[in-house]
Amino acid sequence: MTDDQRSIANNQSLYLKSEKALFMDAVLATLTANQSAALETLKELLRIPSVSAISAHKPDVRRAAEFVRNQLSSAGLTTELVETAGHPIVYAEWLQAADAPTVLIYGHYDVQPPDPLDKWVTPAFEPTVRDGYIWARGATDDKGQMLTHVLSVAAWLKTTGRLPINVKFVIEGEEEVGSDNLDTFLDTRREQLRSDVAVISDTSQYAPGIPAVTYGLRGILACEVRVHGPKQDLHSGIFGGSITNPANALARLIGSLHDANGRVQIPGFYDDVQPLTDSERAGFAALPFNEKDFFASVGVEAGWGEAGFTSTERRWARPTCDVNGLTAGYQGEGPKTIIPSWASAKITCRLVPNQDAHKLSKSLGSFLNANCPPGCRVEFLEHHGCPGFVADANSPFMAAAKAAIERAFGTAPVLIREGGSIPVVATLKQMLGIDTLLLGWGQNTDNLHSPNEHFSIADFHKGTLASACLWQEIANRAQ
Amino acid sequence: MTDDQRSIANNQSLYLKSEKALFMDAVLATLTANQSAALETLKELLRIPSVSAISAHKPDVRRAAEFVRNQLSSAGLTTELVETAGHPIVYAEWLQAADAPTVLIYGHYDVQPPDPLDKWVTPAFEPTVRDGYIWARGATDDKGQMLTHVLSVAAWLKTTGRLPINVKFVIEGEEEVGSDNLDTFLDTRREQLRSDVAVISDTSQYAPGIPAVTYGLRGILACEVRVHGPKQDLHSGIFGGSITNPANALARLIGSLHDANGRVQIPGFYDDVQPLTDSERAGFAALPFNEKDFFASVGVEAGWGEAGFTSTERRWARPTCDVNGLTAGYQGEGPKTIIPSWASAKITCRLVPNQDAHKLSKSLGSFLNANCPPGCRVEFLEHHGCPGFVADANSPFMAAAKAAIERAFGTAPVLIREGGSIPVVATLKQMLGIDTLLLGWGQNTDNLHSPNEHFSIADFHKGTLASACLWQEIANRAQ
Numbered sequence: 001m002t003d004d005q006r007s008i009a010n011n012q013s014l015y016l017k018s019e020k021a022l023f024m025d026a027v028l029a030t031l032t033a034n035q036s037a038a039l040e041t042l043k044e045l046l047r048i049p050s051v052s053a054i055s056a057h058k059p060d061v062r063r064a065a066e067f068v069r070n071q072l073s074s075a076g077l078t079t080e081l082v083e084t085a086g087h088p089i090v091y092a093e094w095l096q097a098a099d100a101p102t103v104l105i106y107g108h109y110d111v112q113p114p115d116p117l118d119k120w121v122t123p124a125f126e127p128t129v130r131d132g133y134i135w136a137r138g139a140t141d142d143k144g145q146m147l148t149h150v151l152s153v154a155a156w157l158k159t160t161g162r163l164p165i166n167v168k169f170v171i172e173g174e175e176e177v178g179s180d181n182l183d184t185f186l187d188t189r190r191e192q193l194r195s196d197v198a199v200i201s202d203t204s205q206y207a208p209g210i211p212a213v214t215y216g217l218r219g220i221l222a223c224e225v226r227v228h229g230p231k232q233d234l235h236s237g238i239f240g241g242s243i244t245n246p247a248n249a250l251a252r253l254i255g256s257l258h259d260a261n262g263r264v265q266i267p268g269f270y271d272d273v274q275p276l277t278d279s280e281r282a283g284f285a286a287l288p289f290n291e292k293d294f295f296a297s298v299g300v301e302a303g304w305g306e307a308g309f310t311s312t313e314r315r316w317a318r319p320t321c322d323v324n325g326l327t328a329g330y331q332g333e334g335p336k337t338i339i340p341s342w343a344s345a346k347i348t349c350r351l352v353p354n355q356d357a358h359k360l361s362k363s364l365g366s367f368l369n370a371n372c373p374p375g376c377r378v379e380f381l382e383h384h385g386c387p388g389f390v391a392d393a394n395s396p397f398m399a400a401a402k403a404a405i406e407r408a409f410g411t412a413p414v415l416i417r418e419g420g421s422i423p424v425v426a427t428l429k430q431m432l433g434i435d436t437l438l439l440g441w442g443q444n445t446d447n448l449h450s451p452n453e454h455f456s457i458a459d460f461h462k463g464t465l466a467s468a469c470l471w472q473e474i475a476n477r478a479q
Numbered sequence: 480m481t482d483d484q485r486s487i488a489n490n491q492s493l494y495l496k497s498e499k500a501l502f503m504d505a506v507l508a509t510l511t512a513n514q515s516a517a518l519e520t521l522k523e524l525l526r527i528p529s530v531s532a533i534s535a536h537k538p539d540v541r542r543a544a545e546f547v548r549n550q551l552s553s554a555g556l557t558t559e560l561v562e563t564a565g566h567p568i569v570y571a572e573w574l575q576a577a578d579a580p581t582v583l584i585y586g587h588y589d590v591q592p593p594d595p596l597d598k599w600v601t602p603a604f605e606p607t608v609r610d611g612y613i614w615a616r617g618a619t620d621d622k623g624q625m626l627t628h629v630l631s632v633a634a635w636l637k638t639t640g641r642l643p644i645n646v647k648f649v650i651e652g653e654e655e656v657g658s659d660n661l662d663t664f665l666d667t668r669r670e671q672l673r674s675d676v677a678v679i680s681d682t683s684q685y686a687p688g689i690p691a692v693t694y695g696l697r698g699i700l701a702c703e704v705r706v707h708g709p710k711q712d713l714h715s716g717i718f719g720g721s722i723t724n725p726a727n728a729l730a731r732l733i734g735s736l737h738d739a740n741g742r743v744q745i746p747g748f749y750d751d752v753q754p755l756t757d758s759e760r761a762g763f764a765a766l767p768f769n770e771k772d773f774f775a776s777v778g779v780e781a782g783w784g785e786a787g788f789t790s791t792e793r794r795w796a797r798p799t800c801d802v803n804g805l806t807a808g809y810q811g812e813g814p815k816t817i818i819p820s821w822a823s824a825k826i827t828c829r830l831v832p833n834q835d836a837h838k839l840s841k842s843l844g845s846f847l848n849a850n851c852p853p854g855c856r857v858e859f860l861e862h863h864g865c866p867g868f869v870a871d872a873n874s875p876f877m878a879a880a881k882a883a884i885e886r887a888f889g890t891a892p893v894l895i896r897e898g899g900s901i902p903v904v905a906t907l908k909q910m911l912g913i914d915t916l917l918l919g920w921g922q923n924t925d926n927l928h929s930p931n932e933h934f935s936i937a938d939f940h941k942g943t944l945a946s947a948c949l950w951q952e953i954a955n956r957a958q
Contacts, residue, residue, distance in 0.1 A: 222814035231778025236801045237899025240829050241793035244783040247802035255734025299710025302853035304723040314720035322715045323726035329804035335701035335862045374781035383814045420716025
């Protein structure tokens with residue numbers, strides 16, 4: 001390259017940057033000018049009772065899918081309503097940004113059942129604006145949050161005729177019922193879905209006024225153990241003391257899953273655990289957090305967990321072994337003098353990278369079998385599992401997300417992890433090899449899955465602006 | 480006393496002994512001659528569906544009471560149908576044996592529900608003779624066994640016009656529903672019921688062909704523990720690891736109730752335990768017992784219990800701490816990712832003399848409270864308790880029972896204890912200060928409380944003969 005060539009390239013780059021900035025400003029202006037219309041679009045979607053769990057709502061679920069598809073078609077994307085064994089998946093793409101990265105946007109248009117109906121201040125499917133919030137089932141989970149990306153893409157195309165990146169939308173209708181048909185869709189379309197990063201807005205900000213990027217999730221191992229004893233319930237007087245009691249045996253087995261320091265005793269449980277880095281621990285510690293208030297919010301006076309870790313570390317980044325249910329013998333009123341024939345426990349372990357659910361399931365099964373007393377027999381069943389997830393917090397995509405959120409929200413987001421599991425994130429990593437940016441615009445207190453679900457209208461708009469900025473920020477960093 | 484006087488007294492004693500023996504032979508002859516009639520009487524009683532638990536059967540329950548009362552009136556006893564808040568108690572007495580001991584005979588005329596009806600080979604309330612057994616609900620528990628004493632007393636009075644002892648019958652109609660009104664009856668009539676010994680035939684022989692006297696029973700402490708955690712079920716992803724899980728906590732508490740040697744760890748649990756004597760242990764060890772068959776009969780391959788004791792010792796004469804039921808969180812199909820708000824366990828401890836149920840209840844409650852982890856709270860509830868019982872195996876009453884059974888069954892009874900509890904035995908000890916002779920004519924395999932209940936007709940008759948002998952044997956030993 002000659003000096004002249006260099007100078008031209010430099011000028012061109014300056015010119016392009018400036019053009020980008022102008023485009024960006026114009027897109028944001030479009031969005032700002034059309035906030036009322038955006039809210040009306042959200043309301044229209046919220047009026048459709050797309051409850052995926054209830055078969056009577058099947059036509060409504062399809063109507064919601066078609067609504068989302070129409071929004072994307074009108075915006076200028078190529079769309080497809082993909083039939084599945086259950087509810088359809090909306091697929092849409094715009095791939096005309098040659099040499100620019102491709103972003104896969106995942107969301108869902110189905111919602112939780114609205115019950116109990118009598119607890120709603122205004123009806124679940126009659127979206128109402130009150131106190132700066134929009135109140136309706138699905139307002140935040142996930143119609144409102146998902147729509148921010150549809151709106152931002154539409155604004156880009158409307159304002160500039162193009163997008164700074166390529167986008168592929170996958171909006172499913174079975175997230176609230178286990179996403180039974182999503183894996184097949186992703187698996188059979190690996191080539192078509194090839195992308196550089198995924199974006200999901202189905203989490204929350206850290207707290208009001210504190211936007212966040214969630215860079216880690218826990219995985220899960222869900223299983224069940226049943227301890228079998230005598231062939232039928234026995235008289236505890238005639239047999240008690242001489243026959244192994246399966247309920248006592250189960251309790252003893254579960255009691256042995258933790259030591260006095262809250263450490264899980266399943267052999268090898270911590271072998272593959274990716275430890276928290278010093279900077280992560282410092283980051284968590286720097287977040288505003290009142291432990292007393294946290295405990296009080298769930299009605300307890302204290303917590304208990306793995307020694308050597310804070311409450312935040314314990315719930316975001318350390319593995320657990322929790323009993324979700326116990327069943328044995330007599331559960332009615334008063335006493336019944338039996339040795340139960342069997343006793344069972346539902347158990348979920350929350351996992352962190354790089355624990356392997358299936359490997360730990362085998363280890364747990366062996367541990368329970370090995371410690372089962374004579375006269376009883378352990379039956380162990382693995383329900384399902386998915387690995388934990390940690391994104392590279394220093395990737396250009398992460399930097400793009402931080403910059404986009406800071407511009408839209410006026411404050412830099414905090415980096416957080418969450419203790420729950422979003423299986424699609426692990427699936428996207430596994431099948432497409434991509435990380436996911438988890439960008440939540442809602443709050444933990446938005447009553448997701450409860451009556452009076454709501455979503456801050458200001459955050460709905462800020463989320464849309466952040467989404468619009470994100471496409472440009474990703475494009476900037478790819479050069 | 481002169482030599483003459485001594486000689487006369489001696490002859491008189493011989494004469495009297497000889498008269499007693501003649502009387503006894505005559506009574507036994509009467510019973511033997513009237514076995515068909517006795518069986519018909521039993522059948523008549525068994526046809527009355529006196530199911531105390533089912534209110535629709537209330538008139539039938541009263542009919543059974545009146546039937547028993549009529550049998551006792553016809554025999555020559557003074558009778559009373561004592562009204563209670565529930566079903567009536569039949570009281571009857573014959574008190575004309577001056578200076579002779581008084582025996583209180585307890586039994587019950589009510590029966591368990593017959594369900595499931597479709598499992599009966601012949602209908603529950605249509606007594607049928609088949610293979611040497613009489614098949615009907617209540618055949619052995621307790622109509623058949625109780626009736627042996629009514630028949631023996633009737634035969635004595637019919638044959639000789641008198642009884643060698645005084646008798647007081649207390650036949651209740653609420654044994655199968657908790658004997659709610661029995662204690663009040665016993666308490667308000669302490670004076671009237673004053674006796675020297677009680678007799679109950681509501682247990683079993685040791686095995687076919689091996690009659691038994693049961694000289695010990697275990698007591699019971701029935702209680703419930705509920706561990707309270709968060710005010711509602713929590714998401715195990717969002718909170719898991721930082722909030723104490725009540726189901727894990729309960730399991731750990733229950734697991735800590737025993738050490739690795741099967742010893743109960745409640746402080747002071749064994750302090751008051753009356754140890755087995757060497758002769759008791761030798762007696763138990765001498766009983767025919769195939770441990771492998773015992774385990775196989777309930778479908779297990781092995782047992783587990785307090786180290787240093789045999790299976791028989793563990794179930795008859797050592798205290799236990801058994802879980803009867805567990806309840807927590809999710810119990811449906813598949814997994815549910817929650818930390819349950821609470822978890823509960825039903826617990827019964829079988830007690831042996833001289834453990835005190837209420838004292839141990841306090842100790843157990845304190846133990847659970849003291850070991851409950853932070854973030855949870857223990858709620859402890861005592862349902863009820865009754866002490867264990869051991870009769871003096873060398874008393875004249877016990878010797879009388881052994882002699883009576885040996886004569887009637889042709890083989891000496893073995894001395895056994897049973898692991899269950901019969902609260903009235905403790906009540907009789909406590910309120911009237913008397914021991915109870917537990918003389919079972921049935922078998923453990925008679926399907927008590929199950930379909931196809933039955934009772935050996937031969938043992939019904941032998942039991943009646945043994946009862947007749949018992950009155951004379953008791954009288955003999957009182958002189």
